[in-house]
Amino acid sequence: MARGQLRIYLGAAPGVGKTYAMLEEAHRRAARGTDVLVGLVETHGRRHTAAMLGDLPVVPRRTVRYRDSDLTELDVDAVLARRPEVAVVDELAHTNVPGSRNGKRWQDVQELLDAGIDVLSTVNVQHLESLNDVVQQITGIVQRETVPDGVVRGAEQVELVDMTPEALRRRMAHGNIYHPDKIDAALANYFRIGNLTALRELALLWLADKVEDQLDRYRADQGIAAVWETRERVVVGLTGGPEGATLIRRAARIASRSKGAELMAIHVARSDGLRGADPGALERQRMLVERLGGSYHQAIGADIPTALLDFARGVNATQIVLGASRRGRFAQILSRGVGATTTALSGPIDVHLVTHEQAGRGRPTAPPAALSRRRRLVGLGLAVLGIPLLTYLLRLLADELSLSSDLLLFLAAVVGVALVGGWWPALLAALLSSLLINFFFTPPLHRLTIAETENVLALVVFLLVAAAVSGVVDLAARRTREAARASAEAQLLGAVAGSVVRGARPLTALLERLRETFGLASVTLLEGTPDAPEGPDRQRDPRAWRIAANVGAEPCGTPAAGDVEVGVADDLRLVLRGRVLPAADRRIVEAFAAQAGVALRQERLAEEAAAARPIAEADRLRTALLAAVSHDLRTPLASAKAAVNSLRSGDVEFDPDDRDELLATAEESLDRLTRLVANLLDMSRLQAGVLGLRPAVLGLEDVVPPALDELGEPARLVRVSLPGDLPAVRSDPGLLERVLVNLVGNALRFSTPDRPPAITASEHGGFVELRVVDRGPGLPPEQWDRAFQPFQRQGDRDNHAGLGLGLALSRGLAEAMGGSLEPEETPGGGLTMVLRLPVADEEGAG
Numbered sequence: 001m002a003r004g005q006l007r008i009y010l011g012a013a014p015g016v017g018k019t020y021a022m023l024e025e026a027h028r029r030a031a032r033g034t035d036v037l038v039g040l041v042e043t044h045g046r047r048h049t050a051a052m053l054g055d056l057p058v059v060p061r062r063t064v065r066y067r068d069s070d071l072t073e074l075d076v077d078a079v080l081a082r083r084p085e086v087a088v089v090d091e092l093a094h095t096n097v098p099g100s101r102n103g104k105r106w107q108d109v110q111e112l113l114d115a116g117i118d119v120l121s122t123v124n125v126q127h128l129e130s131l132n133d134v135v136q137q138i139t140g141i142v143q144r145e146t147v148p149d150g151v152v153r154g155a156e157q158v159e160l161v162d163m164t165p166e167a168l169r170r171r172m173a174h175g176n177i178y179h180p181d182k183i184d185a186a187l188a189n190y191f192r193i194g195n196l197t198a199l200r201e202l203a204l205l206w207l208a209d210k211v212e213d214q215l216d217r218y219r220a221d222q223g224i225a226a227v228w229e230t231r232e233r234v235v236v237g238l239t240g241g242p243e244g245a246t247l248i249r250r251a252a253r254i255a256s257r258s259k260g261a262e263l264m265a266i267h268v269a270r271s272d273g274l275r276g277a278d279p280g281a282l283e284r285q286r287m288l289v290e291r292l293g294g295s296y297h298q299a300i301g302a303d304i305p306t307a308l309l310d311f312a313r314g315v316n317a318t319q320i321v322l323g324a325s326r327r328g329r330f331a332q333i334l335s336r337g338v339g340a341t342t343t344a345l346s347g348p349i350d351v352h353l354v355t356h357e358q359a360g361r362g363r364p365t366a367p368p369a370a371l372s373r374r375r376r377l378v379g380l381g382l383a384v385l386g387i388p389l390l391t392y393l394l395r396l397l398a399d400e401l402s403l404s405s406d407l408l409l410f411l412a413a414v415v416g417v418a419l420v421g422g423w424w425p426a427l428l429a430a431l432l433s434s435l436l437i438n439f440f441f442t443p444p445l446h447r448l449t450i451a452e453t454e455n456v457l458a459l460v461v462f463l464l465v466a467a468a469v470s471g472v473v474d475l476a477a478r479r480t481r482e483a484a485r486a487s488a489e490a491q492l493l494g495a496v497a498g499s500v501v502r503g504a505r506p507l508t509a510l511l512e513r514l515r516e517t518f519g520l521a522s523v524t525l526l527e528g529t530p531d532a533p534e535g536p537d538r539q540r541d542p543r544a545w546r547i548a549a550n551v552g553a554e555p556c557g558t559p560a561a562g563d564v565e566v567g568v569a570d571d572l573r574l575v576l577r578g579r580v581l582p583a584a585d586r587r588i589v590e591a592f593a594a595q596a597g598v599a600l601r602q603e604r605l606a607e608e609a610a611a612a613r614p615i616a617e618a619d620r621l622r623t624a625l626l627a628a629v630s631h632d633l634r635t636p637l638a639s640a641k642a643a644v645n646s647l648r649s650g651d652v653e654f655d656p657d658d659r660d661e662l663l664a665t666a667e668e669s670l671d672r673l674t675r676l677v678a679n680l681l682d683m684s685r686l687q688a689g690v691l692g693l694r695p696a697v698l699g700l701e702d703v704v705p706p707a708l709d710e711l712g713e714p715a716r717l718v719r720v721s722l723p724g725d726l727p728a729v730r731s732d733p734g735l736l737e738r739v740l741v742n743l744v745g746n747a748l749r750f751s752t753p754d755r756p757p758a759i760t761a762s763e764h765g766g767f768v769e770l771r772v773v774d775r776g777p778g779l780p781p782e783q784w785d786r787a788f789q790p791f792q793r794q795g796d797r798d799n800h801a802g803l804g805l806g807l808a809l810s811r812g813l814a815e816a817m818g819g820s821l822e823p824e825e826t827p828g829g830g831l832t833m834v835l836r837l838p839v840a841d842e843e844g845a846g
Contacts, residue, residue: 004113006155008092009122012203013196015177016163018122019043019090023052025120026088030056037084039112040074042091046176056088064097071097076108079117086118093127093147106147123147125203138198139190153210160207165196232261235312236289236321237338240267240278243323243356244285250354251321252292263294264315268307280566280590287598305341312349319350379421383429386413391436398441406441411465418473426473430463507599511551514592520578522552525596526559528571548572548600566590568597639669668712678738695817697728697840698736700761700770707740714748717756726761729768729837731817736837739810739821743772743833746807750776750831767819767836775830784823807833 007025009018019041030036038058043050059079061072073096079087089112094105102108109119126135129146136142152158163171169191171177178186236251238244248265255261267282286296297311312320325337343351390413394406401409410433418426439446511523527548538544540560547555554577556562562575566589574593643666647659654662700722708715747757755775762769779787788811807821814821814835824832 001116004115004117004119005157006109006113006119006121007157007159008152008155009120009159009161010152010203010207011122011124011161012163012199013124013126013168013191015168015171016161018124018161019049020052021159021161022088022090022120022122023049023054023056026056026086027052027054029086035085036088037079037082037086038088039076039079040089040091044177045179048176064099066097066099073097073100074105074108076101076111079112080115083115084117086120087112088120090122092121092123092151093145095145104147106151110151123152125199125206128152128206131202131206134202135199139195141190158207158210160203162200162203165193165200168196169193232258232319233315233317234261234263234319234321235308235315235317236263236265237308237323237342238265238267238282238285239323240281240285241323242281243354244281245288246356247321247323247354248285248288248292248294250352252294254319254321254352255294263289263292264297264317265289265294266297266308266311268304268311269298278590279588280592280594283591283594284597287594304338305345308338308342309345309349312346317349319352320346321352321354324353324355376421376425379417379425380428382417382420383425383432386417387429387432387436391440395440403441406437410437415469418469422473423471426469427467430467434463507549507596507603508551510592510596510599511549514576514589515552515578518576518578518589520552520576522550522554522556522577524556524562524575524577525549525568525600526556526573526575527600528573530571545573549596552577564589566593568593572597572600636669636673640666640673643669671712694732694734695730696733697730698733699728700726700768703733703736704740704759707737707744710737710741711745711748715744717753718744718748719756719758721758721760723761726768727763728840730840731819731837735813735817739813739835740770740772742807742810743821743835747772747774747776747831747833750774752776763839766839768839770835770837771824772833772835773826773830774832775826775828778826778829778831779823781825787823788821810835 009022011018023041026036026038036056038053038056040061041049041053041058043053059075059082062075062078064071064073074089089105089109092106092109096103096105096108102111109121112119125131126139126143127146128149130149132143132146168177169187172183172187172191175183232255234251234255236247238247251265252263255263265285289296308320311317320342322339322342325339339351339353343353387410390409394401394409414426414429414433417429507525511525514520515523525548526545529544529546540558542557545558547557556575556577559565559573559575562577563580564576566574566576568574574589574596576589643662647654647662647666704720704722708718708720744757744759751757751774757775758771758773760771760773788807810833811821814837817837819835819837821836822834824834826832
């Protein structure tokens, strides 16, 4: 039996119309004569969705008893018994009631698919497992119900149901998504423009990845190796040479001419991994690629053109950018080179050969000596002294050994010299041996001639074997040295990366690691000054440079003051003092220099961000202050103005009670206005750091009653319990009273008359802890920090749900007085504010 097909309607957020589109498809199939059955559809009270069900047959849901409640779920057995051609099952990520056969609804759907039933379903992007943490970071809401990405990617069809954020918010405001009492909260939180835009982008990108996977799978299934130019992809080949920057910029310009084009750079290292490009140059080129919006890749291959084309075809590249050969004309005659070979084998991929300043200027370089000088000298000594000594010994045994034995012993001596000294000592030993064998052991003796042809052949073979063995030894030694150096460089670069990542100051850690690695006296990163005069003496002019970072003693003030200078950028130099480094070590230093440039840029960006943070905070506070003035000040002003206007009006005659009530209203409104203005002024002084303190030694019994009196009649319900032996505290009486007024006023606002707030106090560890306890709804612990944000009601939050300015000001005043203010959960429900104040010392108390 064939497995059923799954079609999923994907949306960025609730309300975009996934279920509606799914039911439209169900009606289309039913109209064509397909047997369609609605297994489960969640309308959420949306009348348009409910109307769309129409006359589609619906299977009754099964009822599950859970915790004294009756809940309904999809009846999988009923759908399987009915065996429709198409089943409609809404909300793929739904979690079933505990005790159900399957824990998730997508597992129910898998059963239907296994039974050969096609399924139409829906899912929102926030329920995809791979995006769960991203959605939480964007929206601040944890999605408990998720579905594995593989389930959705395995669907035969995924259709995106899209809607602009503005249109979705209009649909929400019209009551087409949630119940009216939830609209304001939804618009102010989850359904903000920024949230919806980000979720929409996530949905589009996720679906684009699936479409690309489907295309790659189709091309693989059909055996299509040809490049399909669905999108321009430009690949630039890098060797680590000086022409790399030119090639990268040219490739970036080519990619920028097409909308949505991708830029990819690749460096192909030879498969032996021993003789590679300059790591410092490659690191700088990698950073340039990434700054231009591209990606950097590395590959290994014995044949560079083949490896390059394999990568290009693997990423479906449309163009390849290579540099013109740096080899000379004679070398190009012997071998076509990477560029010409790649062009000949590229097929439909366009290949651009870019000229540059280094084209045709290559020079052959002799490989470094494989063996140390000491070993070569020892091998030379063995050849010069050992071969004559062997000749003398063999002459003594001339009657007992034949010519073949003599040749074998001489060959063994030459191999021994090759193992010790390498190519040139072995070649000298072979030539010296051949001459001595000819003179002393080959007839006619004591003459440099050979009478028999067989002896000539033996000597020729002797020379060839000796040369071959010495060549193999020399090559093996060179490879061993190169492998050891490559391994050491890799370990060093890995350690550098680790020290940079783990260090609190990555630039300093990097320079210190460089100084320790090469035993240097100092390492200095110099930055050119923008107003310094240009000229031939700029490298020695201290006015032209400033020290960006330094480790070690005696920093270098100019590039010329050091022993080694490495260019990082046009105006950035890494200068080393202590010793001159060999050319082989300079490659690693250049890698250090490239990383130092990155670390410096990161530190500068962090400093700029830190400098901009107070400005942004000030702007935020300024904006919130204006919002507070326009909102919180308007209410008491309007109340006071209305009361005064009523009293001044001659149209109405008020009796004494009414006049007293209007006057009381005006007085209460003005008192509220006075407190709010005082809070705003104190908060501004706190932010500016100019709040004046007048600390004094006082008892809480001297401060709590005046604070309650300031709050008026409502504060008479507050229960106060202050121990008689409570020590005095050192605090500013006026500010402490302001803190208590804010805390108690906030507690009264969230308490009921039958459960009024309470004030208690106790001493702990040199501090007096004063607790303001309320029995209101409280706050979850994850919102405690948010409660202390100044003006946190403003912005895109609900203007009626915040805790206002009082808590933020209270914490600031408490900390200014040397104390603290922290929330705690009230046992049995509610919130307790714990004000900790330092106990006055005995000298101050006296």
